[in-house]
Amino acid sequence: MSIAYAGERGAFAELAAREYFKGKQRLAATADFADVFKAVIKKSATYGIVPIENTLAGSIHQNYDLLLEHPCFIVGEICLKVAHFLLANKGVRRADIKRIYSHPQVFPQCRNFFKRYPKLEVVSIPNTALAVKFVKDHKFTDAAAIASMQAGIDFNMQFLARNIEDNKHNMTRFLVISRTSRPLKAGRGAPEKTSIVFATKDLPGALFRCLAVFALRDINLFKIESRPVHGKGFKYLFYLDFEGNAEKQPQRNAIAHLRELTTFYRCLGSYPVGRIADPHYAVR
Amino acid sequence: MSIAYAGERGAFAELAAREYFKGKQRLAATADFADVFKAVIKKSATYGIVPIENTLAGSIHQNYDLLLEHPCFIVGEICLKVAHFLLANKGVRRADIKRIYSHPQVFPQCRNFFKRYPKLEVVSIPNTALAVKFVKDHKFTDAAAIASMQAGIDFNMQFLARNIEDNKHNMTRFLVISRTSRPLKAGRGAPEKTSIVFATKDLPGALFRCLAVFALRDINLFKIESRPVHGKGFKYLFYLDFEGNAEKQPQRNAIAHLRELTTFYRCLGSYPVGRIADPHYAVR
Numbered sequence: 001m002s003i004a005y006a007g008e009r010g011a012f013a014e015l016a017a018r019e020y021f022k023g024k025q026r027l028a029a030t031a032d033f034a035d036v037f038k039a040v041i042k043k044s045a046t047y048g049i050v051p052i053e054n055t056l057a058g059s060i061h062q063n064y065d066l067l068l069e070h071p072c073f074i075v076g077e078i079c080l081k082v083a084h085f086l087l088a089n090k091g092v093r094r095a096d097i098k099r100i101y102s103h104p105q106v107f108p109q110c111r112n113f114f115k116r117y118p119k120l121e122v123v124s125i126p127n128t129a130l131a132v133k134f135v136k137d138h139k140f141t142d143a144a145a146i147a148s149m150q151a152g153i154d155f156n157m158q159f160l161a162r163n164i165e166d167n168k169h170n171m172t173r174f175l176v177i178s179r180t181s182r183p184l185k186a187g188r189g190a191p192e193k194t195s196i197v198f199a200t201k202d203l204p205g206a207l208f209r210c211l212a213v214f215a216l217r218d219i220n221l222f223k224i225e226s227r228p229v230h231g232k233g234f235k236y237l238f239y240l241d242f243e244g245n246a247e248k249q250p251q252r253n254a255i256a257h258l259r260e261l262t263t264f265y266r267c268l269g270s271y272p273v274g275r276i277a278d279p280h281y282a283v284r
Numbered sequence: 285m286s287i288a289y290a291g292e293r294g295a296f297a298e299l300a301a302r303e304y305f306k307g308k309q310r311l312a313a314t315a316d317f318a319d320v321f322k323a324v325i326k327k328s329a330t331y332g333i334v335p336i337e338n339t340l341a342g343s344i345h346q347n348y349d350l351l352l353e354h355p356c357f358i359v360g361e362i363c364l365k366v367a368h369f370l371l372a373n374k375g376v377r378r379a380d381i382k383r384i385y386s387h388p389q390v391f392p393q394c395r396n397f398f399k400r401y402p403k404l405e406v407v408s409i410p411n412t413a414l415a416v417k418f419v420k421d422h423k424f425t426d427a428a429a430i431a432s433m434q435a436g437i438d439f440n441m442q443f444l445a446r447n448i449e450d451n452k453h454n455m456t457r458f459l460v461i462s463r464t465s466r467p468l469k470a471g472r473g474a475p476e477k478t479s480i481v482f483a484t485k486d487l488p489g490a491l492f493r494c495l496a497v498f499a500l501r502d503i504n505l506f507k508i509e510s511r512p513v514h515g516k517g518f519k520y521l522f523y524l525d526f527e528g529n530a531e532k533q534p535q536r537n538a539i540a541h542l543r544e545l546t547t548f549y550r551c552l553g554s555y556p557v558g559r560i561a562d563p564h565y566a567v568r
Contacts, residue, residue: 053512054512055512055514056512056514057345058345058511058512061341061342061392062392104388104408108345108346122408123407123408124388124406124407124408166514167514204502204504205498205499205502205504205505207495207505207508208492208495208496208498208499208505209499211491211492211495212492214489214492215488215489215492215493218488218489220488220489221489221491221492223510223520224491224508224510225509225510226507226508226509227342228337228338228339228340228342230339230340230450230451236507
C-alpha cells in the first residue's frame with residue numbers, strides 16, 4: 001500500500017498521511033497536487049492525500065477543481081494542527097534574510113510576522129518542504145523558508161523563529177482520495193459525512209430549494225463552497241458537505257430530491273468525520 | 285476626488301477604476317489591498333477599488349477579510365474582462381525566459397500556458413503591474429511578467445505572447461468602497477444588490493433557515509461564500525449577495541428576520557449591479 005502526497009519529506013501532507021495511516025505504508029512524494037490525483041488514477045499509489053482548507057487562509061480551490069476533474073472518491077479526512085517555522089541554512093542570522101520561500105497559502109497565515117518585517121520579499125513555491133529544499137540546495141545566505149518543524153529536522157536547517165503563524169488554532173484539513181469509494185479502516189466507527197458537487201437549475205430560490213432537501217430531512221450541513229464554473233462568467237458550482245452516508249436513508253432520498261433541482265450532480269464520497277491531530281515529529 | 289487602487293499604473297484595478305469612473309479623477313496607487321482600505325478610512329482617498337473574484341481563479345479571500353475588518357461600505361461594482369500578456373524587456377526572446385513574475389491569482393488563470401512550459405519557475409508579486417516594474421527595474425534578460433496590455437504599454441515592454449489566459453470569458457469583479465454608504469452616480473438606474481456577512485446560531489439547519497428569510501420573500505441570491513472564522517477552527521462566516529436594497533422592502537424585513545437567526549450580522553452595502561466592461565487601453 002502506498003500513499004501519494006505533494007512535495008518533499010517534511011511536507012504538512014506527509015505529516016497528515018503519517019497521522020492518518022499510522023502504519024508502515026510507503027509514502028510517495030509527487031511534484032504537485034495534480035500529480036497526486038494522477039498517481040491515484042493511474043494506480044501508482046493506493047491512496048492520495050491533499051489539503052482542502054486551512055482555518056486561516058480558507059479553501060484550497062485547486063483541489064476542489066481537481067476533485068471534480070478526476071474520477072476518484074474521498075474516503076477519509078484528518079485535521080492537522082499547523083505550526084510554521086522560519087528555517088535557514090546553518091550560520092545564517094535573521095538579519096541576513098531578504099527573501100522568504102514558502103507555499104502561497106502560508107503567507108496569509110503569518111501576516112503578523114510579515115508586518116514586523118515589511119521589507120521581506122516573498123517567493124511562492126508549490127510546497128513548504130520544497131521551499132526548504134530550494135533554500136538548502138541553493139545554499140542561500142540571504143533567504144529562508146517557512147515550513148514545518150519536520151522539514152527543519154529532515155533538512156538539518158537552522159531554526160530562526162518558531163510558531164510564526166498568527167493564530168495558535170491554525171489547522172489544515174486533508175482529504176484522503178482513492179479510485180474506489182470503499183471507506184478506510186482508519187476512521188471506522190466515527191460519524192460519517194458526505195461531499196457532493198452540484199449546479200442548480202435556473203429557478204427562483206434555486207440554492208434555497210437545494211438546501212431544503214437536507215433541512216426537510218434533518219440532515220445537518222457542515223460546509224458550503226461556491227466556485228465559478230469555468231467559462232460561464234459568474235455562474236457557480238456548489239460544493240456541499242453534509243452529515244451521514246449517501247447510501248443510507250434519509251440521505252439517499254435527499255439526494256434523489258436534489259437531483260430534481262440540479263443540472264449537474266456528483267457525489268465525491270462518504271467517509272468518516274476526521275479527528276484533529278497534533279503532528280508527531282520523527283528524527284530520521 | 286481620488287480613487288485608491290493596489291499596484292502600479294497598468295494594474296487591472298486601475299483599468300477597472302478608469303472604466304467605472306470614466307472621468308478626470310486622480311487615481312492613486314497603493315502598495316497592497318490593505319493600503320487601499322487604509323486610504324479610504326483615513327480619508328486620503330475618496331473611494332477605493334479592489335478585486336473580489338475572478339471567474340477562473342475564484343474569490344480573493346483577503347479582500348473579503350479586509351471588508352470585514354474595516355468600517356467601510358461597498359458602493360459600486362464593475363466586471364472587467366481580463367486578458368493576460370507575457371511581457372519582457374526589449375530584446376529578450378521567449379526561449380530566454382526561465383522565471384515568470386505575476387500575482388498568484390494569475391498563474392491558475394494561465395494553466396495551459398504553464399503546461400506548455402513546465403520548467404518555468406513562478407514568483408509571486410502582490411500585483412501584476414508591479415511584476416512588470418520589477419522585471420523592468422532589474423533589467424532581467426531571463427524573466428518575464430504576466431500582466432495587462434496596459435502595463436505592457438506603460439512600461440514599454442516587449443510583448444512575447446498575448447491572451448495567454450485559459451478561458452476567453454475570463455473576468456474579474458471589482459468592488460468600489462467608501463467611508464459612507466451613499467451610492468455613486470455611476471450606476472444610477474441599474475438594479476441594485478446588497479452584500480452582507482453573518483454567522484449562524486448553532487441551530488439545526490441553521491444556514492437553511494437563514495436562506496429561507498430571502499426565499500420566503502422571493503429575494504434572489506447571487507452568491508454565497510463561506511470563510512473560516514479566525515481562531516474558531518472550522519466555524520464559518522457567510523458572505524451573501526442578494527438582489528435589492530437593504531433599506532427597502534421586502535429586504536428590510538428579510539434582514540430583521542435574519543438577525544433573529546444569527547449571532548453576528550453586518551451589512552457591507554447596497555449598490556447598483558455592475559456592468560461588464562472591456563478595458564480601454566490608453567497611450568500615455
